[in-house]
Amino acid sequence: MTYEELLTQTALADEQIIVMTAENRALVRNLPGILGKRFIDTGITEQTMIGAAAGLALRNRIPVVHALAAFLTMRAFEFVRTDVGIADLPVKLSGFIPGFLSDANGPTHQAIEDISIMRGIPNMTVFAPADEDDLIKMLPEIWESEDPAYTRINTRQTGYVHAPYEFGKAEIVAEGADVTILTYGLLFEQALIAVEMLRNEGLSVGLINMRSLKPVDEEAILNTAANSKLLVTLEDHFQTGGLYTIVAEVLLKYATTARVLPIALNEKWFKPALLPAVLQHEGFTGKQIAEKILGYKTRYQQPAVLTPQFSE
């Protein structure tokens, strides 16, 4: 099932759902004809779309709103914080091409501080599925919740079959005594590759797909800190305010500690190019991740990274 099929099915079954976009129809091309008046395109107006979504939610609608993640979270930030956040309305934000998925669009389109700023809004929940299978498993819970929500939309096909989703819980893919990689979103694909390489080097390696950044699965983080010698936080986000920060907050909250290696964008935007080249250039391929953890080069080959079918 695709994102659009799930949204169509949900909206047809639930009159409360209103699908909105700020003239970014990549994910919802078929919906105008199917939903009629319950499809609203406000034009290139992220701020007005969010304000209008708040107005619709005041009338007991559940607006699922679409825009590029960078503009949805930043251009419209004060509208999200003030109209949706203060009023605590169930507006569901679908941010398209977040993180490295904006590949060659350039820094204007890079949503790599989105998790940091969205999780700073009281009541806002924040989600980052690993791929389309994960997205489809997560969204029903997200849309059914009464909370405002921001989802980093990721429609990549990876072939990986995820476990069922439980709201706010991480997916524990594997446990490992030596190293555990905690990650979310697009980089889950590369983490799988890294895990295999690390295991070939004889390490006991764990992998956790975080899925939900807020609420965060504290138990998963604490268990990993207790049972794994090294935690690696892997994310296509600024190092400040993302998973690395969240892990640090959780450890401090429970007066515990761990060795943590952050792999993130540290005080920089990434070099724009097509996705495979971006991952290679910025050091986020599975092989590069494994080598950062090992501290030495390996003979393994990095599998090809699929280029997204469209970027906007």
Added chain:
Amino acid sequence: MQRNNYNDQELEAIALKVREHIVRMSTGGGCFTGASLSAVDLIVYLYGRFLNITQANLYDPERDYLFLSKGHDVPALYGTLAELGLIHKERLQNHLSIDDYIYWHPNTRVPGVEFHSGSLGHLPSVAVGVAMDIKISGGENKVVCILGDGELNEGTCWEALLVANAYHLDNLIFVVDRNHFQANVRTEDLIPLEPLADKFEAFGASVKRINGHDFTALHDAFTHYSFKEGKVSVIIADTIRGKGLPSIQERADRWFCNFSGEEVAHLLMELHGHDTTSLTSETLIVR
């Protein structure tokens, strides 16, 4: 659906009471006195005759909606809600108290306040969303959104107008409290707005410009010039900052006031037409 139907004389009497409330709120921390006095007649008219908002139907899904995007008008709103029985008058004495929610900007913990505001240029889009849903749902509710003229500096007001026009929101009226002042200076000296009606018309709106202190003109505009089929309406209500108090009227430095008890007593007399010496207070604060 129930609505109030006060005549012009009765509305005048209510407006005077509301102005008294504003003066009383202009001490002990103060309020946006000059800014809110311009909107008194407008808000009193809307609740006193036009909108179907009363104590009985505050939460009825078929009620009309008033959105106060110009948050500084809120003392006029609170005074009106109190005079028309939507909130207890005693609550106004809790102005700025930690024990209540009557503060410098609108808050929904006060019955009759549909949405919080304070950050400018937000409620035009919220009002658009509500008006859109009324259209989708086939409702008859009217949506009124009061804007400040200074607020029109915010691009999102114009963005929302574009969207309102695109969606033919003829159940929506934007009302501009046109007192010709920004916070600190005259609008035309900073970011000129004129010809304002032309600008709104160019955005596809049905526009009427009136004296915002004249109840007959207000009633005529709201009943005859708004709700043109397929068009969003804009009523430009020309108003006077500080209206009712000659000693602060039309003064840029009387946007926000924090008077002494003695000054409040003088101003209450001034409201009732008694001559008072003009205020020389040094305690006035311009925020």
